[in-house]
Amino acid sequence: MATAATKATAPRMSDDAVKAKTGKTWAEWFKILDKAGGKKMGHQEIVAVLSQQHDVGPWWQQMVTVTYEQARGLRAKHETPRGYQISASRTVAASISKIYKAWHDEKTRKLWLPASITIRKATTNKSMRITWTDGKTNVEVGFYAKGIGKSQVAVQHDKLPDAKAASRMKTFWASALERLKGLVES
Numbered sequence: 001m002a003t004a005a006t007k008a009t010a011p012r013m014s015d016d017a018v019k020a021k022t023g024k025t026w027a028e029w030f031k032i033l034d035k036a037g038g039k040k041m042g043h044q045e046i047v048a049v050l051s052q053q054h055d056v057g058p059w060w061q062q063m064v065t066v067t068y069e070q071a072r073g074l075r076a077k078h079e080t081p082r083g084y085q086i087s088a089s090r091t092v093a094a095s096i097s098k099i100y101k102a103w104h105d106e107k108t109r110k111l112w113l114p115a116s117i118t119i120r121k122a123t124t125n126k127s128m129r130i131t132w133t134d135g136k137t138n139v140e141v142g143f144y145a146k147g148i149g150k151s152q153v154a155v156q157h158d159k160l161p162d163a164k165a166a167s168r169m170k171t172f173w174a175s176a177l178e179r180l181k182g183l184v185e186s
Contacts, residue, residue, distance in 0.1 A: 013063065022060050026067065033068050043069065043081060076163050083137075084166035088173035089154035094184040096125045096143045096151045102184055103128060103141060103153075112179035132157065153177065 015025040022029070036049050046065045050056040056064060069075035078084045092099060102108045104122060117139070118131040130139040137159045144152040155173050160166045 013067075018060075018064070022056055022064065026071075029064050030068060030071060033064075034072075038068060039072055039074065043075075078160075078163065078166040078170075080158065082159055084160035084163060085156065085158040086160065086166050086170040086173065087154065087156045088170065088177055089152055090177040090181050091146050091150060091152045092181045092184055093149055094151060095149070096145055098184050099151050099153050099180070100125045100143050102180055108183075112183050113176055153180065 015027075018029070019025050024032070032054070033046060033049065036053075038046050038049070041049070043065060046068065047061045050061045050064055051058075066075065070077065076084075078086050102112065104119070109117075115133045117133060119128055120131055121127075121129040125143055127143065128139075128141040130141065131137075132139055137157060140156045140158075142154045144154065146152050155177065157169050157173065160169060
């Protein structure tokens with residue numbers, strides 16, 4: 001977990017957006033959760049307060065809780081209960097099948113991804129679940145149509161051990177996806 005010295009982050013969503021969906025602004029939620037003892041609660045306890053006492057829906061329970069935890073230094077950026085998680089995505093001028101093949105075909109993959117991976121599950125042109133080279137962290141890849149001749153690939157890498165690893169992998173995936181984009185668009 002983050003320490004008290006963790007730099008607080010700004011909410012990921014505007015006050016207007018959170019108020020439109022929950023009836024309260026970030027400042028109002030933070031005041032409610034502070035009063036309820038949120039600084040000393042675990043994630044699930046905060047979620048329970050939002051659910052049981054304020055009738056907040058499941059998605060918003062998580063959004064409000066994570067934003068509160070980050071703002072109060074209880075959770076660092078990219079931190080989850082199972083470690084750290086990052087994501088990266090690129091929209092490319094290529095078909096989903098071409099992008100999928102660049103991931104699935106080992107020979108093609110080696111042209112842009114300098115890592116030995118294990119594909120655990122693959123659904124053609126839809127998704128992949130991968131065990132990363134360290135054998136401990138997971139990568140999920142999604143493939144999405146974005147119009148005629150355009151597609152998006154989205155990567156989520158989780159169970160990273162710390163913020164430094166998360167930052168390193170965020171940079172790694174940004175570069176890797178740029179190489180992939182260059183390959184499939186050429």
